[in-house]
Amino acid sequence: MLKVISILMISTMLFTSCKSNKREGDAAMFDQNNIDVSQTVTAKAPFSRGVNFSAWFETGSAQSINFTKYIEQDFIDAKSLGVDVIRLPVRMHSMTGGAPDYTIDPFLFRFLDMAVNWAEKHELYLIIDNHSFDPILHTPTDIDKILIPVWTQVAQRYKNQSSFIIYEILNEPHGISDSRWGEIQGMTIDAIRAIDPERILIVGGTDYNSIGKLSAIPHYQDKNLIYTFHFYDPYLFTHQGAGWGSPSLESLANLPFPYDRSRMPNVPADLRNTWVAGALGSEYQRSASPQTLYAALDKAAAFSIERDVPIFCGEFGVYIPNSQNEDRVKWYRFVTDALNNRGIAWTIWDYYGGFGIFNTGAGNFNHDLNTDIVRALGFNPPNQTPRRQEPLRAGMTIYDDFPNRQFVTTSYWGNADFSLYDVNAAEGEFTIHWKNARQYDTFSFDFIRNEDFNRLVSGGFFLEFKAKVSNPVRIDVRFVNPENLNSTPWRMRYSIDDQILPADGRWHTIRIPLSQMHEHGAWINARQQWLNPRGEFLWSNVTSLQFVAEHSNMEGISLWFDEIKITE
Numbered sequence: 352m353l354k355v356i357s358i359l360m361i362s363t364m365l366f367t368s369c370k371s372n373k374r375e376g377d378a379a380m381f382d383q384n385n386i387d388v389s390q391t392v393t394a395k396a397p398f399s400r401g402v403n404f405s406a407w408f409e410t411g412s413a414q415s416i417n418f419t420k421y422i423e424q425d426f427i428d429a430k431s432l433g434v435d436v437i438r439l440p441v442r443m444h445s446m447t448g449g450a451p452d453y454t455i456d457p458f459l460f461r462f463l464d465m466a467v468n469w470a471e472k473h474e475l476y477l478i479i480d481n482h483s484f485d486p487i488l489h490t491p492t493d494i495d496k497i498l499i500p501v502w503t504q505v506a507q508r509y510k511n512q513s514s515f516i517i518y519e520i521l522n523e524p525h526g527i528s529d530s531r532w533g534e535i536q537g538m539t540i541d542a543i544r545a546i547d548p549e550r551i552l553i554v555g556g557t558d559y560n561s562i563g564k565l566s567a568i569p570h571y572q573d574k575n576l577i578y579t580f581h582f583y584d585p586y587l588f589t590h591q592g593a594g595w596g597s598p599s600l601e602s603l604a605n606l607p608f609p610y611d612r613s614r615m616p617n618v619p620a621d622l623r624n625t626w627v628a629g630a631l632g633s634e635y636q637r638s639a640s641p642q643t644l645y646a647a648l649d650k651a652a653a654f655s656i657e658r659d660v661p662i663f664c665g666e667f668g669v670y671i672p673n674s675q676n677e678d679r680v681k682w683y684r685f686v687t688d689a690l691n692n693r694g695i696a697w698t699i700w701d702y703y704g705g706f707g708i709f710n711t712g713a714g715n716f717n718h719d720l721n722t723d724i725v726r727a728l729g730f731n732p733p734n735q736t737p738r739r740q741e742p743l744r745a746g747m748t749i750y751d752d753f754p755n756r757q758f759v760t761t762s763y764w765g766n767a768d769f770s771l772y773d774v775n776a777a778e779g780e781f782t783i784h785w786k787n788a789r790q791y792d793t794f795s796f797d798f799i800r801n802e803d804f805n806r807l808v809s810g811g812f813f814l815e816f817k818a819k820v821s822n823p824v825r826i827d828v829r830f831v832n833p834e835n836l837n838s839t840p841w842r843m844r845y846s847i848d849d850q851i852l853p854a855d856g857r858w859h860t861i862r863i864p865l866s867q868m869h870e871h872g873a874w875i876n877a878r879q880q881w882l883n884p885r886g887e888f889l890w891s892n893v894t895s896l897q898f899v900a901e902h903s904n905m906e907g908i909s910l911w912f913d914e915i916k917i918t919e
Contacts, residue, residue: 392655396577396663396696397514397551398476400687400729401436402429402708403666405701408441408463409482413456414770414784415763418465419756420703426469428716429702432730437475438665438698439466440482440522443501453500458772460508471515478553478698479505480519480665486595489526490557495535499542506546518543519553519579519665523560529567532557540573553663555579560665562647565654577696578658580651581666582686585638587630589682592673598625601877604673606631608682610639645689652693664690664697668706676723684727691729699728711800742803742891743917746812749796749896750915752779758799759896765792767900777817777858777913786909788900795897796915801833804890807865807917814845814863814896816915821856822908823849827871827901828863833894834876841888842871846902858913865890865917 404425410416429437441463447453463479470477481501484490498521509516520539524532536554543552552575556564560581568578583589590596591603602619615635618628630638637643655662667686669679683699690697700706703714708728710721718738725732747758754761754771763769766789773784785794814828829844845868852859870884898912 390649390652390656391692391694392652392662393694394655394659394661395694396661398436399696400691401434401438401476401698403438403440403480403698403701405440405704408439408459408466410442411445412770413446413458413462414772415761416458416462417754417761417771418462419753420760421466422756423469423472424716425702426473426475430473430475432725432732434730435476436478436696436698437470438478438480438519440480442483443481443505444483444497447497447501450496453497455501455504467509467512467516471513474515476515476517478517478519478665479509480522480553482522484522484524486523486525486559490521490524490532492527492531494521494524494527495538498535498539502539503542503546506543506550510547510550514549514551517551517553517577519555521555522665523581524555524557525559527557529557529564533567533569537569537571540571540576544573549575551575551577553577553579553665555665562651562654565651565662570658577661577663578655579663579665581700582648582664583667584644584647585635587627587635588639588674588678589667589669591670593670598622598627600627601673603627605675606635606673606678607675608639608678609641610636612636641685644685648689648693648695651695655695662695664695666700667697668700670705671707672705676721680723680727683724687728714799740800740803742806744806746807746916746918748914748916750783750816750913752776752781754796758802759796760799761794762797763792763794765789765900767792767794769794773911775911777819777911779913782911782913783915784909784911785898787907788905788910790900790902790904793897793899795831795895797895798893802893804830804865804893808890809866811919812865813918814865814915815860815918817858817860817913818847818852818911819856819858820852820854820908820910823854824852824905824908824910825849825902826905826910827897827899829871829897829899830868830888830890830893831895831897832873832889832892838889838892839873839882839887840875840894841873841884843868843888843890844871844901845869858911 404421407421408416446456446459467477520536540552543550554568554576555578556568558564560579562580565578565580588606588608590600591606592601594601602621605616607614618631622628651662669682703709708721708724709719711719715738717733718735720732720735722732722735748755749759761771768786770784772781774781776782825846825848827844827846829842832838832841834840845863847861851861870886870888872884873882875882
């Protein structure tokens with residue numbers, strides 16, 4: 352009885368606290384143990400809190416880095432929130448010339464130099480994270496053959512930079528033994544130290560940088576290391592809607608945090624015979640409890656205290672599409688409070704992406720920030736002003752040496768060789784080079800926000816670009832509607848053949864009247880289903896412009912595209 356009375360008294364105290372400190376109170380509403388702060392680590396990182404600038408340098412080659420996805424203003428904006436560190440994932444290994452030397456493409460350094468300079472200019476720590484990993488394939492046991500030469504080149508390039516620049520040796524090693532990974536990581540540390548003796552290095556354990564593998568990291572003698580882990584517990588909550596795991600969780604939605612029996616969703620039909628079905632019962636109640644989550648983070652803090660080394664949570668976050676905003680807010684507040692209380696530095700995953708801090712893919716800092724999430728993280732967002740969606744009234748440049756950051760970002764699908772920065776340009780410095788495309792390979796310009804083209808269509812505007820090819824080809828250029836619960840991805844296309852683009856190896860200007868494009872149909876990705884045209888394409892809701900090898904394989908064929916624009 353005394354215990355019950357004590358709990359009621361604590362609850363009353365917490366309710367009162369909620370009125371004076373909403374951030375602290377919200378966490379306390381479902382965590383009465385929040386008043387019992389765990390041990391704080393004593394060895395601290397030089398930074399405290401930040402974000403991941405994801406999907407920037409995570410491309411299949413340096414030639415396909417969409418460099419204008421982030422600009423200097425993004426560094427300025429992030430710092431204004433209260434960020435003091437940016438983790439920059441770089442798929443380094445895919446940006447080399449291959450064995451045996453693994454020479455890094457100079458384009459990587461050209462772009463990375465600018466990110467390094469922006470970070471130093473604005474006094475932000477920049478973690479160059481070697482994000483060369485496949486979540487499905489195991490880390491090779493001979494990864495040292497590429498890891499060491501790559502880091503040797505990076506260390507040589509930046510050995511004279513300030514202490515704001517930090518290296519993270521490898522993101523989320525997995526499927527490799529602790530002993531072998533510990534050996535390879537140690538060899539890499541030594542290789543970097545031979546060039547750059549003082550640089551802070553970030554090291555981690557196996558099993559995707561799990562907390563449970565921190566203690567398996569060797570006792571390295573190097574004193575300038577920070578030890579990292581990632582935190583996505585409970586997994587079913589943070590990854591509901593994600594399609595890349597096994598099994599896919601695309602059908603899982605509206606799972607609450609914290610556990611709330613009255614709000615638990617039914618098990619989706621496609622998950623009934625998987626481990627997920629059982630985990631959504633009492634197991635989720637346990638895994639989503641404050642006690643379980645605190646216990647995991649206490650292990651990380653205990654490791655730091657025992658070894659007297661700094662520790663860093665490099666990734667944590669909740670996937671947006673199928674999670675409720677109020678639950679995401681509670682989770683972020685809970686986790687950041689827990690990390691801060693333990694003195695653990697952190698960077699959230701991510702910024703613009705599917706785990707990010709914006710309401711939509713628009714990513715406009717003054718109009719689109721999810722201020723609830725930003726405040727839950729302890730950041731200070733600027734006032735947001737509504738941005739009205741109005742029909743486009745003027746043309747735009749889509750690609751001119753670089754993708755136009757104001758309107759688009761780029762993506763590509765398939766196995767083709769793709770470069771945004773070929774030097775055989777029609778005008779300016781660069782052109783797009785597309786080679787060895789197989790049927791249905793695609794590169795696209797995704798609009799920063801869905802655009803209304805109605806006025807442009809009725810006003811007689813054209814899609815215009817320069818192109819050249821030496822072999823006869825037939826490709827489609829198309830505009831596409833978004834695919835979501837409220838929209839079908841209908842396509843409006845125009846087919847280009849050798850009558851429009853002669854196979855003479857010379858530059859030709861192609862002008863396609865928007866009003867003369869034809870509806871093609873729709874491919875529903877979620878259901879793997881094709882729909883024939885129904886006259887339902889919406890020029891008022893365009894999400895991307897795509898170039899597609901729709902009609903055949905084009906292996907051995909090179910195409911170039913330049914000066915892509917919408918014009919009168």
